[in-house]
Amino acid sequence: MTKESITKSFQDLQNRICQGLERVDGKSKFQEDLWTRADGGGGRTRTIGGDGIIEKGGVNFSEVHGKVTVMMKKNTEINGDSFFASGVSIVIHPHSPHLPIIHMNVRYFELDNGKYWFGGGIDLTPHYIIPNQAQAFHAGLKVICDKYNADFYPKFKSWADDYFYLPHREETRGVGGIFFDHILEDENNSKEDLLSFCIELGDSFSDLYEYQVECGIHESISERHIDWRNTRRGRYVEFNLVNDRGTKFGLVSGGRTESILMSLPPVVKWEYCKEIEAGSPEEITLDSLKKGVNWLAK
Amino acid sequence: MTKESITKSFQDLQNRICQGLERVDGKSKFQEDLWTRADGGGGRTRTIGGDGIIEKGGVNFSEVHGKVTVMMKKNTEINGDSFFASGVSIVIHPHSPHLPIIHMNVRYFELDNGKYWFGGGIDLTPHYIIPNQAQAFHAGLKVICDKYNADFYPKFKSWADDYFYLPHREETRGVGGIFFDHILEDENNSKEDLLSFCIELGDSFSDLYEYQVECGIHESISERHIDWRNTRRGRYVEFNLVNDRGTKFGLVSGGRTESILMSLPPVVKWEYCKEIEAGSPEEITLDSLKKGVNWLAK
Numbered sequence: 162m163t164k165e166s167i168t169k170s171f172q173d174l175q176n177r178i179c180q181g182l183e184r185v186d187g188k189s190k191f192q193e194d195l196w197t198r199a200d201g202g203g204g205r206t207r208t209i210g211g212d213g214i215i216e217k218g219g220v221n222f223s224e225v226h227g228k229v230t231v232m233m234k235k236n237t238e239i240n241g242d243s244f245f246a247s248g249v250s251i252v253i254h255p256h257s258p259h260l261p262i263i264h265m266n267v268r269y270f271e272l273d274n275g276k277y278w279f280g281g282g283i284d285l286t287p288h289y290i291i292p293n294q295a296q297a298f299h300a301g302l303k304v305i306c307d308k309y310n311a312d313f314y315p316k317f318k319s320w321a322d323d324y325f326y327l328p329h330r331e332e333t334r335g336v337g338g339i340f341f342d343h344i345l346e347d348e349n350n351s352k353e354d355l356l357s358f359c360i361e362l363g364d365s366f367s368d369l370y371e372y373q374v375e376c377g378i379h380e381s382i383s384e385r386h387i388d389w390r391n392t393r394r395g396r397y398v399e400f401n402l403v404n405d406r407g408t409k410f411g412l413v414s415g416g417r418t419e420s421i422l423m424s425l426p427p428v429v430k431w432e433y434c435k436e437i438e439a440g441s442p443e444e445i446t447l448d449s450l451k452k453g454v455n456w457l458a459k
Numbered sequence: 460m461t462k463e464s465i466t467k468s469f470q471d472l473q474n475r476i477c478q479g480l481e482r483v484d485g486k487s488k489f490q491e492d493l494w495t496r497a498d499g500g501g502g503r504t505r506t507i508g509g510d511g512i513i514e515k516g517g518v519n520f521s522e523v524h525g526k527v528t529v530m531m532k533k534n535t536e537i538n539g540d541s542f543f544a545s546g547v548s549i550v551i552h553p554h555s556p557h558l559p560i561i562h563m564n565v566r567y568f569e570l571d572n573g574k575y576w577f578g579g580g581i582d583l584t585p586h587y588i589i590p591n592q593a594q595a596f597h598a599g600l601k602v603i604c605d606k607y608n609a610d611f612y613p614k615f616k617s618w619a620d621d622y623f624y625l626p627h628r629e630e631t632r633g634v635g636g637i638f639f640d641h642i643l644e645d646e647n648n649s650k651e652d653l654l655s656f657c658i659e660l661g662d663s664f665s666d667l668y669e670y671q672v673e674c675g676i677h678e679s680i681s682e683r684h685i686d687w688r689n690t691r692r693g694r695y696v697e698f699n700l701v702n703d704r705g706t707k708f709g710l711v712s713g714g715r716t717e718s719i720l721m722s723l724p725p726v727v728k729w730e731y732c733k734e735i736e737a738g739s740p741e742e743i744t745l746d747s748l749k750k751g752v753n754w755l756a757k
Binding site for chain 2: 194208210217219328329330391395398399402403409412413418419421422423425426427428429430431432433434
């Protein structure tokens with residue numbers, strides 16, 4: 162498996178995900194921006210948003226390579242002279258407060274000394290948590306994980322609980338999902354398996370999201386729902402700018418800012434000490450933002 | 460000068476600033492939340508916002524002390540067993556896009572080994588930059604600086620250019636102001652002088668802002684202006700969450716999250732690759748967000 166073939170796999174994945182999301186959205190089409198990185202590589206940033214399901218969304222493909230900079234050495238465990246990295250990342254912000262925000266990222270990293278690894282994750286951030294929808298999401302992820310390794314789902318689910326967490330709020334970002342990094346071939350999974358796992362996760366993305374959309378799309382929307390959606394989006398911004406290693410690394414290593422911050426929601430609200438009504442759906446959601454919840458059993 | 464007397468000075472300053480800002484706002488009154496810090500100290504968070512000039516604003520006083528934690532040692536140059544810190548910090552987000560966002564912070568820090576220092580800053584972030592208003596702001600700061608030390612304004616102005624800067628946007632936050640940190644007494648300025656400098660800066664705050672309000676308050680407001688205000692507020696969020704050392708330190712050291720993030724704007728917008736019309740006031744503003752501009756000469 163060459164770097165070129167992995168890149169091609171991710172590009173093709175981006176194409177299929179964009180087709181799937183246009184179907185889910187129902188109205189809008191993706192716009193594409195091609196960009197090149199001065200020090201090597203580039204990407205295809207595709208964005209969508211309009212009057213359909215999606216208010217603001219993006220599906221990024223990138224393939225970057227070059228010298229390992231001082232900044233990269235400082236911010237990562239990367240130990241080598243030059244690197245190669247390729248992947249696909251997605252964030253979707255729907256209009257309706259009854260549909261969840263969703264994120265996915267799959268990536269491949271290789272050093273000039275031959276060391277390589279895969280990483281990725283997919284997680285769901287409902288504005289209002291509905292347990293059986295969270296269950297369906299986790300069940301879908303478990304099916305894919307289990308095809309490759311019985312350890313993957315429990316390990317990667319727990320990793321997501323720890324990663325998608327805002328310490329200053331003592332809240333998980335949403336109902337989690339899976340997260341993995343620095344995954345290498347071993348006696349159970351070949352390099353081909355790992356790539357195939359990443360691609361299969363990506364190919365499940367539109368279907369997993371479509372199910373969430375079908376569950377919530379007929380719910381009526383009030384000002385209160387919109388207000389709560391915008392407040393939860395604020396937490397999404399806080400996570401991405403304060404806690405997310407990928408975003409921070411992108412910004413400090415001179416990535417394309419507009420592609421990195423494409424993940425930020427279109428309209429956001431911050432209210433000082435927002436009051437939450439006891440027993441309300443908003444409070445129930447807040448109370449569910451905990452690590453270690455077994456969503457499969459909900 | 461005792462820690463207690465410095466604390467008292469900052470508390471009295473907070474009272475006067477709140478009175479001044481209520482006058483500027485014209486309609487709303489401050490609400491107060493008292494809080495205590497588990498490991499020592501606490502604060503008075505005062506917030507304002509309604510139908511007057513200010514959409515969302517806060518004036519924080521805090522006095523915290525206790526053991527220097529591992530997290531603090533990691534994130535600062537603090538070298539000691541226990542510390543004492545007290546100060547006042549302010550952020551004001553006005554409704555009108557023709558009025559600037561304004562921020563100020565003055566603080567005192569002391570270690571158990573007797574080492575102490577003052578720090579602070581004040582900077583202006585107009586949604587639309589009007590050179591003679593930026594000039595008035597800098598001229599006001601220079602007058603106060605010059606009373607204490609002829610080196611203060613040029614040194615602290617340049618420091619603000621470097622501090623209030625978003626590398627990932629290649630933009631200053633606004634038209635800057637002054638920033639200073641780790642300032643100790645020397646042959647020119649006694650410890651009393653330095654406290655007096657901080658207090659005088661604080662006492663100038665409401666008047667400096669009132670002048671900005673008088674300049675912009677009669678400008679008519681369009682949807683386009685609101686849209687631009689919300690976009691510029693996005694940059695304010697990016698600076699505070701990605702670049703601001705005070706915010707990061709507060710969040711990682713277990714400060715009161717709602718008081719720290721009181722600085723975030725009420726309503727914010729992020730648009731992917733927002734188009735800016737050539738020659739428009741928006742473009743002129745963007746083109747002015749550079750380090751090293753001599754606003755006094757505008």
